[in-house]
Amino acid sequence: MQDTPAIPATPVGGKPPKVGFVSLGCPKALTDSELILTQLSAEGYETSKTFAGADLVIVNTCGFIDDAVKESLDTIGEALSENGRVIVTGCLGARADAAGDNLVRAVHPKVLAVTGPHATQEVMDAVHQHAPKPHDPFVDLVPATGIKLTPKHYAYLKISEGCNHRCTFCIIPSMRGDLVSRPVGDVLSEARALFESGVKELLVVSQDTSAYGVDLKYRTGFFDGKPVKTRMLELCAQLGELAAPHGAWVRLHYVYPYPHVDELLPLMAEGRVLPYLDVPFQHSHPEVLRRMKRPASGERNLERLLMWREACPELVIRSTFIAGFPGETEAEFQHLLDFVREAQIDRAGCFAYSPVAGAAANDLPGALPTEVREERRARFMAVAEQVSIARLQHRVGATMQVLVDKAPALGRKGGLGRSYADAPEIDGNVRLLPPEKASKTLKVGEFTKARVVATEGHDLIAQPI
């Protein structure tokens, strides 16, 4: 028996139960949170901004790196002490401890229920059990797009779950399972509803966007009565068509450098999807990539990237890297630094390798001392920043389309936005100066043209025109 306070069944006409919600982790986890919140709202549950004011609390966790695990466990602990009735979902919920027991339950035995990621129905079943459904659901109050945790003008669109790769440093497949692509008709219907609700930037996410449809053998689905293949190229072409009447952007994340990605470049050159690719290279040296078991590790990444740049000169590449992977020699690390310089990576993030419990890389020989890993990360970032800042400098004098994220003082005193080169949260910003023309104001969620006048770190400063 769990030692938790009981909640009475909601009487007919009584107040609907309130659910506290904490969403941690990556954009994929965020879309899971949105599905759960949408379902809660559809059934008439209310949300509470505080743990204490809720009838129960749902914590959507992240279990990817040690810091994320700690943050998730701490948040569950906080919710338990302030509320006492906690349901845990997400990646951490699928992890086992060293003894093979559920990690969350081992640390916090008083939680009401624990599920893995993308488990909306299981979470709802637990909610129904511990805070019974209201009798008068406000179904009609839920927007067609569901509940979004992002600002109204951009949204993440998850196209698949799980991953068929087995990178040695990663435990996501053990938590999220193999690749399961969403039906192309569902994905496109969701995209259309989002654009119709005012979304101006759609961020396509998954674990491996380039693999979309592999599990379904690229079968033909239907959207609006028309056949569409479940494949990245066809999906992106359709998304571009849906975005066009709204003047909206489509941005692609987690794309691997497979040969078939070449086919996307014409769509980018034609402006149907943004000339921006988030390609998590992780390393450049073939031997390190082989030890990492990375997708597309056998591809000639530098040649491919230079060819992409030729096909679409505006292309911006964001990537993440790992420095100090087990066995990484100084020569292999130098190869990585040369790659960043030659490939002219616009935006790069770098982690010093850190072992993740349960990952195969932990058993690889040649683990490097923490100081070496950290020192390489710092050297990497110094080079990556030089490249990034030099590339930003080239934009001074250019006129760019900027999507406004913040516009205080009714948009008369400038604001903050992003160009096609900046994804929300992870890249830089465009700092907008106060408009010169009295008739011009900046509005959140709208585009403005702006002339770049200077750079500031990873950001641009621009004058709205």
Ligand code: SF4
């Ligand atoms: S591609 Fe590799 S790093 Fe990415 S989710 Fe799959 S296994 Fe993990």
